[in-house]
Amino acid sequence: xxxxxxxxxxxxxxxxxxxxxxxxxxxxxxxxxxxxxxxxxxxxxxxxxxxxxxxxxxxxxxxxxxxxxxxxxxxxxxxxxxxxxxxxxxxxxxxxxxxxxxxxxxxxxxxxxxxxxxxxxxxxxxxxxxxxxxxxxxxxxxxxxxxxxxxxxxxxxxxxxxxxxxxxxxxxxxxx
Amino acid sequence: xxxxxxxxxxxxxxxxxxxxxxxxxxxxxxxxxxxxxxxxxxxxxxxxxxxxxxxxxxxxxxxxxxxxxxxxxxxxxxxxxxxxxxxxxxxxxxxxxxxxxxxxxxxxxxxxxxxxxxxxxxxxxxxxxxxxxxxxxxxxxxxxxxxxxxxxxxxxxxxxxxxxxxxxxxxxxxxx
Numbered sequence: 001x002x003x004x005x006x007x008x009x010x011x012x013x014x015x016x017x018x019x020x021x022x023x024x025x026x027x028x029x030x031x032x033x034x035x036x037x038x039x040x041x042x043x044x045x046x047x048x049x050x051x052x053x054x055x056x057x058x059x060x061x062x063x064x065x066x067x068x069x070x071x072x073x074x075x076x077x078x079x080x081x082x083x084x085x086x087x088x089x090x091x092x093x094x095x096x097x098x099x100x101x102x103x104x105x106x107x108x109x110x111x112x113x114x115x116x117x118x119x120x121x122x123x124x125x126x127x128x129x130x131x132x133x134x135x136x137x138x139x140x141x142x143x144x145x146x147x148x149x150x151x152x153x154x155x156x157x158x159x160x161x162x163x164x165x166x167x168x169x170x171x172x173x174x175x176x
Numbered sequence: 177x178x179x180x181x182x183x184x185x186x187x188x189x190x191x192x193x194x195x196x197x198x199x200x201x202x203x204x205x206x207x208x209x210x211x212x213x214x215x216x217x218x219x220x221x222x223x224x225x226x227x228x229x230x231x232x233x234x235x236x237x238x239x240x241x242x243x244x245x246x247x248x249x250x251x252x253x254x255x256x257x258x259x260x261x262x263x264x265x266x267x268x269x270x271x272x273x274x275x276x277x278x279x280x281x282x283x284x285x286x287x288x289x290x291x292x293x294x295x296x297x298x299x300x301x302x303x304x305x306x307x308x309x310x311x312x313x314x315x316x317x318x319x320x321x322x323x324x325x326x327x328x329x330x331x332x333x334x335x336x337x338x339x340x341x342x343x344x345x346x347x348x349x350x351x352x
Binding site: 005007088090093094095097100101104115116117118119120121122123124126127128129130145 | 304305
């Protein structure tokens, strides 16, 4: 495969933000947010109506994106991708302005081989000029000029329109 | 002209950051940074060597981008552009992570008609998928897939490779 430009989403692709939702929901309401409950749905849609405002506020709370667990194999495979392709990290951070610094520092800490020149904080991912976009939200492929690879996540379980990858190992098989 | 996607840089195009350099340089060293001295050069290159570390640090200091003056006619013309075209604001904020919130809030305050979905904080602008890029730094046109319009600024006075616009009125003549 010739050199391609690959854009990679952060949440649920590189960083496990569901783990933080589960942790904070348990902390605030002593209730478990199970992966089964999240199948085909966003966290805010599976909790009781009176808990929804809290869940909506979580991602825009400083610290939500801090120290998120790293998705399995993402460091090793993304490092290999940077050696063969051009890699950009593209996250819809504009929705959560209080997440900017957390996200920036998380990338620097866990992916020190990436340069900040290749970070993109945006809202609408159709602005990306790339050949591939690896993302867990299918709506980010709307208007994207390259090929979307849907990274498997509970909430997108029912999406069938795009090529699905279940792990970073599967990404490696396609792009390395 | 059919609907185009137009990406617009912030500093020296929408926001007058030279004014802030002048203000802080005067505050810290009681010296004037004149526009003549800045012709063809960046602020950090026209001051005495012992002042250069301070100038380099300015843009990454919280508050530097806060309340910057708005460039003449930019609000009115950008508003008109959004009615005819698709407008994205693309700023190389990644170089200055402490500027993120200042820049976001400045845009919301002075350009309330723009949606955050259309904000892009990046490093390398070749990632933009747009037809036009209005920018004062010619290096941002390297690898950009659309047409660059060089917004006139003291530091780019000697650049001759790109179509130059001297004001927002001139942008309006081309794109409206």
